[in-house]
Amino acid sequence: MKIGIIGGTDGLGKTLVYYFRDEFEVTITARDHEKGRRVADELNVDYIESNTQLAGMSDMLIVSVPINLTTSVIKEVAPFMKKGSVMIDVTSIKEEPLKAMQEYLPENVEYIPTHPVFGPRTMEVDNHVIVLTAPEKGEWYKKVYDYLASKNMRIIETTAEHHDFMMSIVQVLTHFSFISTASAMEKLKVDISETEDYESPIYNLMIDMIARITSQNPYLTYYIQSMNNNGSKVRNAFSEAVNELKDAIESEDSDKFVEIAIKATKNMGDTQNALGRSDKAISALSHEYSLLFDSVGKEMALKHIYSGKVHIGVLEKVDGKTATLDNGTELRIANIHILSDEEFYQWKLENITQKHAIISCIFSENVTPNIIVETLENVEDIVSVVLTDIYQGPQIDEGYKSLTFEVNALSKEAIDNVKNILTGFGGVLR
Known part of the structure; x- marks a missing residue:
């Protein structure tokens, strides 16, 4: 299958290249052609300068461009889509891309507006959420759904309208409150590094989450705010809540403050689950x-x-x-x-050139070779020990026998340790 990714040099588009390149034939485009060719070479995929040409040659075309450009790109490439192909977008706003796909795509092209609810820094997709908002489920839909399920992703099927309302809470409200908190700290001229001397584990986690959001592309966070149709309502509710809480404190109305806090806590639902997850995070750190x-x-x-x-x-x-x-x-x-x-040992096996040695040692004929082999196999950095020969003959004194071992190890020190153990068993190195 040929997958085309418009915007495959940055952000989520580039991340998708990593996921797809080993299974499919991937071609990308970019606004900056020099950068596009460089990234394509680095990722071992193809590059093409024309979005419309990419649309005409792709079985699946993925639009991964800034939110404010998504509709215009869909309009640009829609007439050139290959018959029987599918268009997918991966922006965090779904109503506007869906309208554009419905308006501009030919009837013989399927479309699946999607939202992978994870960022470009995500290395694995297991257990991550992806939302599908296709109003109709054609032939491509089942293929896409089954593929995502095979990657152990958590798939949500809903409408574009409901998705955008949910994202107004998950993204618009949280981003707005986090950036507001960071902005307040800046206005107070707070030295964040100094506050960390006084930090609690919860403060530490909160600062990390705020920093994660504020370090994103500010244009991305702006368009998440401005292009969600529910954004204004959500921000107004946040402002109202802040002012209500501030007024309760400044008027010394403890009953009002407690009332607000209790109502807010009840609305949080399963707080025990939240405490458990946060305790796990703190414990892990x-x-x-x-x-x-x-x-x-x-x-x-x-x-x-x-x-x-x-x-x-x-x-x-x-x-x-x-x-x-x-x-x-x-x-x-x-x-x-x-x-x-265990991970360190496996890394050594895969990355360190092994040392090889053949060691012969004379023992009393009463010694049990299997016990020696089992002991040597447990020496640190020993990969394998094989008893290759047992010899009793003219060169060996009566009552003794020579044992020869083929040893593979991760270090010279491990080989030396094997020799020391053999002599410790009463053996004499030949």
Whole structure:
């Protein structure tokens, strides 16, 4: 299948290339052709300069452009879509793209307005939400649905209108409140790094979430606010709630404040579930810091969660935000995954050139070879131990036998440890 992605060099469009390129024939376009060709080379996909030409050659055309440009791009390419193909958009507003698809696409082209509810930094799609808002379910719909289900995604089927109302809460309200909080801190000239000296785990999580939202493309967050038809109603409700709460405090009306707080809490629904999830998040953060502090002076494998690169070294020190290895590598703790012993061992198997040795050793003829092999197999960084020969002959004294082992290991030190264990069993190296 040929998949075309308009806007495949940045954001979610670029992320989709990673998901599709190993299974399908992917071609991308971009406004900046030089950048487009460079990204296509990096991702090992094809590049074409023309949106309309891409529309004419694609079985599935994905529109992944800024929200404010989506309708115009749909209008541009609609007449050139291949008969029997499907158009999909991935913007977080669904009513306007749906209207454009209904108005401009030929009858022989299917359309599925979608919203992957995750950002471009998401590395895996398992358990992430994707919303499908197609008013009619044609042949392509089942194919798309089954494919998403095979990736263990949480699929929501709804109308474009209901989706946009839900997003006015999930995105418009939360983004507006988070950016307002960040803006208030800026107006108060707050040094965020200093507040972190006083932070509680909940404050830490909140600041991280606010920073995650504010660090997004501000034009994206603006268009999420301005192009959702429910935005004005939601922002007015937020402003009203802020003023009502402020008035209760400034008028010293404790009863009114408590009334507002209780009503708000009841509306939150299952607070026990919320407490459980937040406790898990706090526990995970605390456990990771504790594990790092307890591992100072030990060899560690730290994987950068975005680049995927694994950094190996003795952990030299840990401060509030950074882990430093003895080779000088400094990594932000928030951006690393600590490989478990099993993960570290597997990484070594896949990335380190193994050492090979054939070791012969003379033992009493009463020794049990299988016990020796089992012992050697448990030595750290030993990959395999095979007993290849048992010899008793003219060169070996009576009452003794020579055992030969073929050993594969991840380090020279492991080979040396094997030799030490063999001599510890009473053997004499040949």
